[in-house]
Amino acid sequence: MPHSHATxxxxxxxxxxxxxxxIVMAPLTRNRAPDATPTALMGEYYAQRASAGLIISEATAIxxxxxxxxxxxxxxxxxxxxxxxxxxxxxxxxxxxIVCQLWHVGRISHTSLxxxxxxxxxxxxxxAEAKTVLIKDGVPNFVVTSEPRALQAYELPDIVHNYAAAxxxxxxxxxxxxxxxHAANGHLIDQFLKSGSNQRRDDFGxxxxxxxxxxxEVVRAVTDAVGAGRVGIRLSPVTPANDAFDPDPQxxxxxxxxxxxxxxxxxxxxxxxxxxxxRELVDRPFDYTGLRRAYRAAGGKGAWMVNNGLDxxxxxxxxxxxxxxxxxxxxxxxxxxxxxxxxxxxxxxxxDRSTYYGGGAKGYTDYPVLGQN
Ligand code: 8OZ
Numbered sequence: 001m002p003h004s005h006a007t008x009x010x011x012x013x014x015x016x017x018x019x020x021x022x023i024v025m026a027p028l029t030r031n032r033a034p035d036a037t038p039t040a041l042m043g044e045y046y047a048q049r050a051s052a053g054l055i056i057s058e059a060t061a062i063x064x065x066x067x068x069x070x071x072x073x074x075x076x077x078x079x080x081x082x083x084x085x086x087x088x089x090x091x092x093x094x095x096x097x098i099v100c101q102l103w104h105v106g107r108i109s110h111t112s113l114x115x116x117x118x119x120x121x122x123x124x125x126x127x128a129e130a131k132t133v134l135i136k137d138g139v140p141n142f143v144v145t146s147e148p149r150a151l152q153a154y155e156l157p158d159i160v161h162n163y164a165a166a167x168x169x170x171x172x173x174x175x176x177x178x179x180x181x182h183a184a185n186g187h188l189i190d191q192f193l194k195s196g197s198n199q200r201r202d203d204f205g206x207x208x209x210x211x212x213x214x215x216x217e218v219v220r221a222v223t224d225a226v227g228a229g230r231v232g233i234r235l236s237p238v239t240p241a242n243d244a245f246d247p248d249p250q251x252x253x254x255x256x257x258x259x260x261x262x263x264x265x266x267x268x269x270x271x272x273x274x275x276x277x278x279r280e281l282v283d284r285p286f287d288y289t290g291l292r293r294a295y296r297a298a299g300g301k302g303a304w305m306v307n308n309g310l311d312x313x314x315x316x317x318x319x320x321x322x323x324x325x326x327x328x329x330x331x332x333x334x335x336x337x338x339x340x341x342x343x344x345x346x347x348x349x350x351x352d353r354s355t356y357y358g359g360g361a362k363g364y365t366d367y368p369v370l371g372q373n
Contacts, residue, residue: 006319008312009343012053014303014325015266016229017097017177019053022319023339026307026329027056027101027180027234029072031133031140031358036061036074038083043090045365048336050096056180056232056269056327059103059187062166063159065121066188067113068105068145070135071358075100075166075174084174092175099178099232100170102163102222106188107148107197108132108242114146121155122148123191123198123205123214128243130186133357140358153202156214159188164221171226178230178266181215181222185275186242189215190235193252196245208255215256219263228264232305236271237291238284249286254294261300268295269305269327276329279308292322312342337369346370 006012008022032042046055061067061074074080084100091098107122110132114120131142151159163181170176183189191197192214198205204213223231236244237253246252260268272288273279292304303324310318315326332338334351341348355363 008315008319008326009339012303012324014054015178015231015264016227017054017099017266019097019325020051020095021053021339022325023053023315023342024305024325024327025049025052025055025332025338026327027059027182028329028333029058029069029357030364031069031071031135032360032364033073034071036067036072036077037080038073038087040086041361041365042073043087046087046098047090047094047096048365049332049338050091050094051337051339052096052332053325053339055091055096055098057098057100057176059101059182060166062102062104063162064115066104066162068109068120068187069133070113070140075102075169076162081169081173084170084176088175097177099180099230100166100174100176101180101182101234102166102170103182104159104163104188106191108145108187109148110134110143111146119149120146121151122188123151123200125150126197126199128186128197130242135358138358150200153204156204156217160214160217160221163218164225167222167225167231171230178232179222179226180232180234180269181218182234183215183218184234184236184271185239186244189218190244193256194244194246194249196243196247208252211252212256212259216259219260219265223263223265229266231265232267232269232302233260233265234269234271236275238273238281238286239271239275240281240284241275249284250290253291257291257295257300258298260302261295261298265302267303267305267325268300269307272306272308275308277309289321312345315342334367336367340370344370349373
């Protein structure tokens with residue numbers, strides 16, 4: 001749907017969520033939740049960014065098996081759920097809205113993070129050419145991912161149930177405004193979607209319909225749990241992140257969004273190109289406009305959210321061309337007042353990469369707002 005009068009700075013409806021503007025804080029892993037438990041500092045960090053129309057939380061594990069990185073938060077144990085409450089309260093007190101990104105890493109993990117030091121799980125027993133982050137003595141340390149084992153079909157309903165339970169914890173207990181299903185970046189759901197990581201011969205592998213089955217079962221369980229109007233999903237059709245690969249992504253993702261159209265989600269969030277990298281990949285062409293049209297043609301009414309390395313002019317152009325929401329990641333790390341800076345055309349702070357993953361307040365809650373720098 002083209003928005004002839006839409007700007008980045010006017011309010012917009014995404015399912016049940018009434019958003020003050022079209023600027024979204026993308027999910028950003030920051031590795032500052034020891035024991036998978038959110039902290040008061042995280043509440044301060046998110047509240048500083050509450051002028052975003054919507055904040056998507058950092059990826060948050062739905063079960064311990066879904067953990068793949070040091071000091072990332074969870075939403076399955078009671079202490080974790082309790083510890084999220086002051087975070088959502090701080091964001092709401094600052095006038096913002098926040099959804100929780102629900103995450104299972106699948107094979108992007110390390111035995112030291114898994115229950116009983118077990119192997120990570122995946123659609124197929126194929127190791128990813130990827131690294132994960134462990135933290136030793138406060139210092140982030142990149143290690144290769146462990147060899148996964150293939151999930152048995154009888155284990156899948158439990159994982160689907162864990163997504164729904166985490167969604168309930170998020171919305172009904174921790175007071176998030178909704179949830180985003182993380183189906184991107186080579187993590188579990190994306191591993192099922194793409195044939196580079198899925199060689200299953202059962203109902204969850206092979207054809208496009210089969211590879212999309214796990215995703216759709218998760219979406220149905222989560223929408224049943226908290227209502228579709230509070231559920232979004234993030235997809236990354238061509239990202240090479242975490243060794244994700246499919247030789248023919250267009251029909252796969254066209255199918256996924258057509259199926260999602262009937263499920264009445266609040267929004268569909270698309271990473272265009274390589275996550276945190278180039279928007280165009282010469283060896284992985286993809287038609288994003290065609291994807292949006294496939295969703296709309298199938299009756300999809302959710303907000304269409306685009307992401308990846310956009311500046312203000314590109315974001316405005318995207319809205320002109322039919323995007324409803326634009327998610328900014330790295331820019332929100334370094335600019336808590338990104339909305340005001342974009343609105344006034346002010347310069348942006350540069351982020352310090354050395355403090356992206358792990359640590360404390362430095363490079364987290366100490367970036368200046370306009371007038372302070
Ligand atoms: C950066 C570092 C660790 C995890 C993703 C959740 O790529 C992540 C992630 C990003 O989706």
